[in-house]
Amino acid sequence: MQEKVDEWEGAADNGIDEEEGDFLVKILKSLGADLVDSVEYGDDELTQILLSEIKDVWQLMANNPKWLVNSGETPESLRTYMAKLLFFANDRNCQSPDETLFNGQCLPISTRKRSKHCPEHMGLYDDENNEGICDCLELTGEKAKSEIRPIYSDETGVCHQQNTQGPCENGEWFVLKNTSRCEPVPDGCPTDGRHVYWNPDPSTAKQCWEIWTQGPCDDGQLLHLHQDTEELQVYCSFRLAEFSFSHSLTLGSYLVRCLIGSLRGKLGACTPAFFG
Incomplete structure (x- = not known):
């Protein structure tokens, strides 16, 4: 395992272009396979080490989505893979990257239209712990x-x-x-x-x-x-044409930056949540 960690850390230090993006995907999948084995063997210490390294790789990829161009993966496929992996390791509440735990259930995240589980003008957001919070609807x-x-x-x-x-x-x-x-x-x-x-x-x-x-x-x-x-x-x-945005490498739809005037902004709880 340590050899894999050293390998991706060295690659990050040397710089990676989009032609080599598949390298990080392979490292991510390799660490993921080791994580599954460690969970099945009940090695909690190794599991935590692997989780930390997997999140570091994921963060690196999330900050550089262009690296996925020639990787054979899409942001959506990797989001799904990561969510299932973290759910298997009991590091995430919901198996789907588009769900959050709210009132004891995994429910669809909805930030741009009202969630039926929230009051009027509010959607269901995902926080850094993969727990849901009702907050003001997002406009983009x-x-x-x-x-x-x-x-x-x-x-x-x-x-x-x-x-x-x-x-x-x-x-x-x-x-x-x-x-x-x-x-x-x-x-x-x-x-x-x-x-x-x-x-x-x-x-x-x-x-x-x-x-x-x-x-x-x-x-x-x-x-x-x-x-x-x-x-x-x-x-x-x-007037400008509406931009269309593809899926980003985040789990859930929790905003990286809180909107001023939102509940999350007032509570000071708005943080990046790549692994929510």
């Missing part, structure tokens, strides 16, 4: 630019749509200003989750604009959103 691609995402409320313990009344009193709307809060609705602004109070020129007064319309933008441009900051950012830009 064009949706993150054209739809205002929900944010978490400490008072209600669930997520609400931004720029709607949400958990607030009449005449207020739920917004993100460093943290989620209730503020008086600007005059003339609908609380429909589609309007923002904004000005393209800081020297002019703010007005209420509907997102993903031209608004005050130049011809051919639309009002876009940037939502990875402590306050909703609005800007004018041309």
